[in-house]
Amino acid sequence: MNFDYSPFNPLIWGVFIVVWAFIWIIGNAYRKKYRFKEDSQKK
């Protein structure tokens, strides 16, 4: 099937989901490792 003009192009949706899953994993790992909030709220 030709998805060139379809809103459900599986390759593009696949890339989009994989990239955002990657950003989410990296982002959460980075936040947990460095905990910037604690440094800015330390008593």
Next chain:
Amino acid sequence: MQAIAERVRGCVVNAKTRSVEWENWMPLSPEKHLMEVADVCDKKWGMLRKRPLAFLLSAFAGGAFVCFGAMLALAVSAGVPSNLAPGLANLLMGLVFMFSLVIIMFSGMTLVTADMAYGLVGVFQDRITWRQFVWGVFVGYIGNFIGSMTFMWIMSKGGGYHALPWLMRAHEIGLAKTGETAMEIFVMGIICTWTLQSAAILFMKTNDDMSKIVLTAYGPLAFVAGMNEHCIANIGFLAVPLFQQDIWVEAVSGMNNVAPVLMHWGFGKFGWAHNQLFTVMGNAIGGTLFVAVVFQLVADPLKLKDLYRKRHELMAADGELKEVE
């Protein structure tokens, strides 16, 4: 001496030597720079939380500012013969479009693609949550959409743009953008925010206004002259030929050499929504994965943590001082 230094941002006077020091004139370190970006994220999302209508209005203005550039790009590129130099019209469009981001950044208005990058830096530095990030991007897009559509609808009623060269050029741009395949639009969307958000994030890198103007202008110049796809610019670029389509059909109905290919608002070839969907998806990757994540990971996290600690100590000392007073 003090007065001179005060007039020029970034200068300090050395109390011992009474000389003006220019060290603050230098670009910020990567860590200070990323902290500034996170501060901008704080301000933006703080505004969304405390004054949501003001945030929406700032996004409305941002969308309209982008379309100031789109209007100028259409105005200067109409009638430029492609056999003169194929890239000349693109260059002219980029040169007049490039100040759009400058006026957005200097006025502090909202552009959703820039907020994607600032917001993600804020997420990495724990300033906002993922949910807040998604909500901010959504509201920013809605405001930009309304601003862009409103400006272009008003512009499309202007008599100057009903003249044949501009009618033909607007339709030509519309057909070129909506006639591309999904993958062609998607990759050009990625490239667009990769260049544009590099410029938007570098806005915070320097202290003087001239450097900020040059760095910020580079982004739109690169993406327009580079034939990329930007979701907010495309809302306007593609809405104009659709708003004017009946006038265009009437104008070309007597021409034998023009095949009347019509655009439409939906999905599918020559559809507004077809271009918009894949442009948004591409834009949501270029400025985040290749700019925000890369800049954040390049900055030394230990130095960044040290900056947070120093800032906290300064704020605590300031608080104690005020208590004593």
